[in-house]
Amino acid sequence: MDSTSRKLTNICDVDRISDLPDSLLIAILALLPIKPAVRTCILSKRWRPLCESLPNLDFVDVRNSGINFTNFVDKFLMRRLNDLKITKFRLICSGGDYYRDRVDEWIMNAVGRDLKAIVLVISFPDLCELVQDFFYMCTGVEVLLLRGKILLEIPENVKFSRLRVLSFHNVRISSYESVGKLLLNCPVLEDLDIVHCKWLTGNSFSICGSALKRLSYCLSSDDEEFVLRTLIDTPRLESLKICSYTCGDNDILFKGNLPFLKIAVIDIYNNEIPRGVDCVFGLLKKINHVKILNLSDHTVQIVSLAYDNELRTGHYEFPPFHNLTKLLINVKDYCHETLLDDFLQNSAKLESLEFPQGLVCTSLHESFRRSWGWSQSRVPKCLCAHLKTVYIRKFHGINEELAFVKYLLAYGSALRSVSIEISNLSKDAEAWQELLNLQTESTTCKLNLIDENGKCFL
Structure with a gap:
């Protein structure tokens, strides 16, 4: 064996990894x-x-491992020294009830070790009720995420002095009021998710948080007798997502404006007139400091009802969006022809405009379609001075769409890019040739014709 081979052998024999510090x-x-x-x-x-x-324990059973999963978790926790702290504990259980009686013990084992974050995702056939002392033993956690078929009985006087992130997804909660009281005892809470939870009692809900920066609140019910009043008092909020799919007489109210709001997603589905219209316009007035606004197709349809029923007067008028720089407006079933014009007229600093679901609803017969209402004598200020980019998906090449593109190119003095996804448009169609002509004629603005993957057509 030569010297080089001996050196390589010696190097391979050395366990350098085990020499690293613990x-x-x-x-x-x-x-x-x-x-x-x-x-x-x-x-x-x-x-x-x-x-x-x-420090981080992550137990996941998505294959219904049953006894094997139970033995693994039991043995691991049994061997672990009692004085060792746990930073994060995540337990995901789905399927059968093989180890349901062990879950409480595993959780209590973790929360008694100076835990900082706990994530529980439980999907047993029946509801899993957490042990009575769970919330009292978690008062020192910074992150608490609960999801699935979990029943929560929240004590009145429990306080989470360090909790920064709280998330309830699809859980069953004893009452709206109990969550409202819990939030009052979370002085440093910054991130809150309450998504598609079911409630046993109550008809009023308060979301309060002086330190709250991000809120995602999604409510759903197909019960026409379902009534809920939600009051939101979060003056420092920076990110907001509101989803409400209800058939009943429900309100979402803000105590004050949101001067620090950067991003808002509004998805309201309630065709009750004027209740649904009142709710959406009330939200728009409170979030008018927002910089990025995403309106779902449901929301757009409700706002359109105000036009069709001649309700767009007084407090239904659009507020000025002085800080809005990006607007995403979704059109699926129906959108009133002057809705976009009203938004642009009230958004003087708008720089980016997107249509994630296209410009018009092609499922409607052409006699029922409405084009965007524009007036050459009333060109929106943002179109002349600030609007730089427009992105249109699902472009079909119908007359209403082409007219809108031509208007943008004619009056968009600040426009730098108009991108159109034309994956469903045949290259033999007249609209294709018309777009190519516009692409050639456009000088200050670049007209991008792209496929559904964002790749430009040459």
């Missing part, structure tokens, strides 16, 4: 899923206490 090895193991991390125990005796000291 803190670095634990940090490396923490990057792995928990089962592969545990398998490193077979490398040497030194590795066993390392994997048992992992």
